[in-house]
Amino acid sequence: MTELIWDGKYKDGKKQAPVQIALPFQTIETVNESAADREKRLNSLFNTAQQATQWRNRLIWGDKKYVLPSLMPEFAGKINLIYIDPPFNVGSDFSFTATIAENPDTPQDEQATFTKQPSIIEQKAYRDTWGKGLDSYLQWFYETAVLLRELLADNGSIYVHLDWHVGHYAKAILDEVFGYDNFMNEIVWYYTNKIPDTRKKKFTNSSDFILLYSKSEGKQIFYPQFDKRENPIKVSKMKKVDGKKVYIKDEEGKGLYDVRYERTADNVWQFALLHAQPEIVGYPTQKPEALLERIIKASSNEGDLVLDCFCGSGTTAAVSEKLNRRWITCDLGRFSIHTARKRFLGIADVKPFVVQNLGKYERQQWQQAEFNTPPAGADLLAGADLQSVPQFKNADLTRHCGLDPAGADLQSVPKTALQKRLEQEKSYKNFICDLYHANSLNNYTYIHGTKAGRMIHVGSVDAPVTVEDIKNAIIEFWNIAGKKQNPNLTRHCGLDPQSPENKAVPVAGADLQSVPNTAAANLHAVPQTNGIDFLGWDFAFDVNETAAQFAASNRVDVKFKKIPREVLEKKAVEQGDIKFYELAALEIKTKTDKNKLSISLENFIIPPDDIPDEVRTSITHWSQWIDYWAVDWNYRDDTFHNEWQSYRTKQNPKIELKTTNTYEQKGAYTVLVKVIDILGNDTTKAIQINVE
Numbered sequence: 001m002t003e004l005i006w007d008g009k010y011k012d013g014k015k016q017a018p019v020q021i022a023l024p025f026q027t028i029e030t031v032n033e034s035a036a037d038r039e040k041r042l043n044s045l046f047n048t049a050q051q052a053t054q055w056r057n058r059l060i061w062g063d064k065k066y067v068l069p070s071l072m073p074e075f076a077g078k079i080n081l082i083y084i085d086p087p088f089n090v091g092s093d094f095s096f097t098a099t100i101a102e103n104p105d106t107p108q109d110e111q112a113t114f115t116k117q118p119s120i121i122e123q124k125a126y127r128d129t130w131g132k133g134l135d136s137y138l139q140w141f142y143e144t145a146v147l148l149r150e151l152l153a154d155n156g157s158i159y160v161h162l163d164w165h166v167g168h169y170a171k172a173i174l175d176e177v178f179g180y181d182n183f184m185n186e187i188v189w190y191y192t193n194k195i196p197d198t199r200k201k202k203f204t205n206s207s208d209f210i211l212l213y214s215k216s217e218g219k220q221i222f223y224p225q226f227d228k229r230e231n232p233i234k235v236s237k238m239k240k241v242d243g244k245k246v247y248i249k250d251e252e253g254k255g256l257y258d259v260r261y262e263r264t265a266d267n268v269w270q271f272a273l274l275h276a277q278p279e280i281v282g283y284p285t286q287k288p289e290a291l292l293e294r295i296i297k298a299s300s301n302e303g304d305l306v307l308d309c310f311c312g313s314g315t316t317a318a319v320s321e322k323l324n325r326r327w328i329t330c331d332l333g334r335f336s337i338h339t340a341r342k343r344f345l346g347i348a349d350v351k352p353f354v355v356q357n358l359g360k361y362e363r364q365q366w367q368q369a370e371f372n373t374p375p376a377g378a379d380l381l382a383g384a385d386l387q388s389v390p391q392f393k394n395a396d397l398t399r400h401c402g403l404d405p406a407g408a409d410l411q412s413v414p415k416t417a418l419q420k421r422l423e424q425e426k427s428y429k430n431f432i433c434d435l436y437h438a439n440s441l442n443n444y445t446y447i448h449g450t451k452a453g454r455m456i457h458v459g460s461v462d463a464p465v466t467v468e469d470i471k472n473a474i475i476e477f478w479n480i481a482g483k484k485q486n487p488n489l490t491r492h493c494g495l496d497p498q499s500p501e502n503k504a505v506p507v508a509g510a511d512l513q514s515v516p517n518t519a520a521a522n523l524h525a526v527p528q529t530n531g532i533d534f535l536g537w538d539f540a541f542d543v544n545e546t547a548a549q550f551a552a553s554n555r556v557d558v559k560f561k562k563i564p565r566e567v568l569e570k571k572a573v574e575q576g577d578i579k580f581y582e583l584a585a586l587e588i589k590t591k592t593d594k595n596k597l598s599i600s601l602e603n604f605i606i607p608p609d610d611i612p613d614e615v616r617t618s619i620t621h622w623s624q625w626i627d628y629w630a631v632d633w634n635y636r637d638d639t640f641h642n643e644w645q646s647y648r649t650k651q652n653p654k655i656e657l658k659t660t661n662t663y664e665q666k667g668a669y670t671v672l673v674k675v676i677d678i679l680g681n682d683t684t685k686a687i688q689i690n691v692e
């Protein structure tokens with residue numbers, strides 16, 4: 001058979017296969033789940049059989065390169081319908097229009113919009129796809145097609161949305177992957193309302209095309225679809241007599257007719273482009289729901305599973321939801337995930353769904369490859385899984401870094417492997433310090449570097465920075481500062497474990513408030529260095545509040561900065577365009593009145609890093625930064641459970657800043673508040689309350 005060859009398709013005579021590593025998904029949010037279902041889920045956390053029976057639609061934040069292979073163990077051969085609308089133009093594929101709502105305090109202030117340019121991760125995805133021009137795009141597309149075919153059920157169909165840019169090359173690839181015999185249709189979507197442009201000395205392009213393949217010709221689900229006729233037609237009524245078709249006539253011998261208002265749809269579909277329709281959600285490449293409705297109705301049954309790995313604004317999943325299909329969708333863009341979540345929430349009676357990512361697993365994978373970390377447990381404990389050793393989870397390793405390997409927890413671990421692991425952990429921390437342009441410090445447990453007079457703590461790849469980490473780093477900060485400045489201080493602070501007076505002071509988690517006054521007085525004189533920057537992939541919900549207070553009362557200035565996901569990307573690292581953004585600060589007021597809790601948002605401060613100046617100046621009230629917020633009234637260390645939310649839409653740009661909840665039972669509760677700003681970044685805060 002004729003074959004399309006591109007640069008990079010073959011290596012050493014073999015076709016280059018896609019990444020095949022299956023990473024576990026992490027659920028970061030559960031939306032619309034009832035309290036009873038949540039209870040069931042919590043009770044069945046260790047019962048996978050029970051979990052498996054409870055289906056949840058899935059909105060996944062991640063690159064299809066990792067997401068598709070990770071779906072494989074559960075869904076290979078199980079997806080009934082796939083629709084994809086892959087990217088092919090960085091401008092409209094990755095930039096988006098963010099909307100700034102009007103200022104509630106000044107009615108004359110108007111709603112404004114601005115275009116957010118692609119983030120580094122999105123540019124990187126673009127480089128991956130288009131870096132070497134058409135060749136790299138075709139390799140990227142080929143790998144996608146191979147994985148999608150594996151996921152498709154025997155009765156499944158795939159619709160691939162393309163246009164003149166790459167569509168004809170893609171057809172050759174799809175023929176190769178799915179088989180020419182499984183090619184069913186080239187569907188032409190003719191946009192009925194495109195404004196012609198006669199300046200270009202060619203015909204205006206007014207169509208896209210969608211290639212339809214079945215997994216296995218003849219087995220696919222298919223239901224004919226119908227178009228409305230502008231002019232109804234009359235069709236003679238017929239019946240069979242002695243095996244022959246004859247006209248049906250009335251008593252007077254006149255032929256009887258049916259009036260047909262519809263015609264059976266062929267492969268040319270006419271749907272208007274989305275210009276000003278209410279379904280527009282501000283995503284430049286959004287496709288019309290009518291188009292997806294036709295596809296889903298033609299090639300799936302209720303309850304079937306539909307996949308779209310280029311979610312965008314979420315059209316495929318939204319229509320699947322409305323038509324009672326199950327769905328999985330993913331996108332690597334943060335704004336896509338945010339837009340889609342709001343869109344799904346706007347569907348009446350939307351069924352519970354989860355928001356997932358590959359979070360720490362993707363990072364562990366990276367750490368292992370980049371720093372040659374031995375797989376957890378493999379050579380450390382001869383086959384035992386390190387994770388299952390009490391007190392010795394991967395995340396804890398860092399905390400143990402400075403501990404005596406002869407300590408109780410570590411005794412069973414062979415020293416050489418442990419040392420190797422610790423060295424790799426150090427290489428990772430040094431690498432992050434380097435990216436942050438900090439000097440590494442290798443002799444301490446919680447302080448890993450210094451930069452411009454500040455100390456640096458680097459969080460582990462697989463655990464959030466916790467309040468405990470922060471307290472420990474502050475203790476170590478004073479230990480270091482004290483040692484340098486004033487040996488007396490170290491002794492008084494109880495930070496020198498060798499000192500007999502200090503034996504009684506527990507180092508980890510010690511409350512610095514209890515340091516004797518004389519020492520506290522000395523502390524004022526000490527710091528040459530003025531604070532600690534905590535660099536973390538994730539932060540525990542309460543750090544910005546609890547830890548910041550603790551730090552302030554111990555006279556340490558702390559900053560919390562996110563290690564951006566771009567760090568995982570070699571090219572972004574090589575280009576040196578890595579930025580560490582500070583966490584946003586959220587102020588919340590709570591009031592309890594018997595069993596009723598009221599909470600109100602009082603302030604929201606976004607650090608200036610990523611915001612264009614013109615946007616900053618057009619925001620005159622802090623609430624304009626907020627696009628969406630949600631509350632989990634009873635967080636129980638599971639995932640954020642979205643039980644109430646308020647968000648802006650094009651039709652209704654106002655947002656509530658207050659909400660209440662009535663509790664049925666007395667007790668102590670943790671309330672989690674998640675705010676998403678107009679750029680799609682989220683900030684979460686935990687509040688402890690007591691219901692009397």
Ligand SMILES: C[S@@+](CC[C@H](N)C(=O)[O-])C[C@H]1O[C@@H](n2cnc3c(N)ncnc32)[C@H](O)[C@@H]1O
Nearest residue numbers: 063064085285286287310312313315331332333
């Ligand atoms: C053309 S848009 C899809 C629009 C969608 N059909 C709709 O109706 O809104 C393509 C989407 O693919 C996403 N994307 C690009 N590369 C990706 C990748 N490697 N993995 C996952 N999503 C990707 C982009 O972020 C973008 O949202």
